[in-house]
Amino acid sequence: MENNNLIKKTIDIKDTARVEYNGILFKNRVSMESIIEGEKTQKLFPWAEYVPSYLSYIITACSFGMIGALIAIILQLATKKARIEDTPYWSLPVLGALTGLVVLGLSLLIPNLFFSGELDVKPGALMFICLFSGIYTEKFYENLYLIFSGLLNKKKE
Numbered sequence: 001m002e003n004n005n006l007i008k009k010t011i012d013i014k015d016t017a018r019v020e021y022n023g024i025l026f027k028n029r030v031s032m033e034s035i036i037e038g039e040k041t042q043k044l045f046p047w048a049e050y051v052p053s054y055l056s057y058i059i060t061a062c063s064f065g066m067i068g069a070l071i072a073i074i075l076q077l078a079t080k081k082a083r084i085e086d087t088p089y090w091s092l093p094v095l096g097a098l099t100g101l102v103v104l105g106l107s108l109l110i111p112n113l114f115f116s117g118e119l120d121v122k123p124g125a126l127m128f129i130c131l132f133s134g135i136y137t138e139k140f141y142e143n144l145y146l147i148f149s150g151l152l153n154k155k156k157e
Helices: 002-011 029-044 046-050 053-078 091-114 123-135 137-156
Strands: 019-021 024-026
Touching: 019 029, 024 029, 029 046, 053 091, 053 123, 053 137, 091 123, 091 137, 123 137
Parallel strands: none
Antiparallel strands: 019 024
């Protein structure tokens, strides 16, 4: 995902100083860094080349939302606020993954309501917002419900 953002930067960049790396001439430093990063990713994850960029965002959001929900479960168990029998150990991770998906949707929707043009989602920020939203999944939905019910009630008036 980060490499896709780097590639986008090479399209409209003012840096036109050509750079050579391993005998290959690149149009600029950012273009060279993008290719090097892509090669590293391809060596480590050869299958990642075939994953569409939008799907990588969905996988990231859902995964970190689920990890956050797992952290919440472990935290409840470790602090003895709940017993394993009383913990939603199956449903909370699923809800955490769906929370990540909601966060991704909001991160795409909200900026486009206020700005025109193409805006990139920052993968690092997306990961951690989904992680924290997953940790606080129940509070996340309570607050989201309050926000949307408030907006809907204003429209009725």
